[in-house]
Amino acid sequence: MTYEEFKNQNNFDVNLRYSLNEVAILAPSLDTFGGYDPVVTISKAEPFNYHPRDYRDMMLDLDDWQEAVKLAQKLALTPLSERGKVINHDWIKNAQKALRGILGRG
Template identity: 85%
Template sequence: MTYEELKNQKGFNVNLHYSVSEVAILAPSLDTFGGDDPVVTISKSEPFNYHPRDYRDTTLEIWDWLEAVKLAQELALTPLNERGKVINHDWIKTAQKALRGILGRG
């Protein structure tokens, strides 16, 4: 599985966060500040390395969490050189959100 295939799963809407060392599958948080919390992280530098996290503080149902873990495992089992390149356009959305917050429109 490639990063792009994970992002475009049919019937399972995932929000991904890419960092230097990992990819995180995110779910909306139940806390008062909103935002997203990671429910599974997948290493980008170590094969077979993924970590399910507690989903109970998110809006994710158990069945969706199990699907996220299954997808993370499939990606973790894919050799690193076959996962594809990661192009992260989320910084644009983050910058826009921060600017709206600064301007009081967020």
């Protein structure tokens, strides 16, 4: 499975976060501040390395959690060289935030 295929699942709405070393499937958190927590993280540097989190800590039912873990396992079992490239948009968001701070707008 490539990162692009992973991102574009038809039967599961995948909310992803890319970082330098991992991809995370996110779900709404149950904490009082809202936000999103990782359901499962998949290493982009080490093959076969993924870590599911406890589904009871987020607003996700068991079936969706199992589907997310299944997708993560499928991606983790794909060799790193066959996953394709990921465009990391986080640096753009951070640059925009820093620029707004410099300009006094945020």
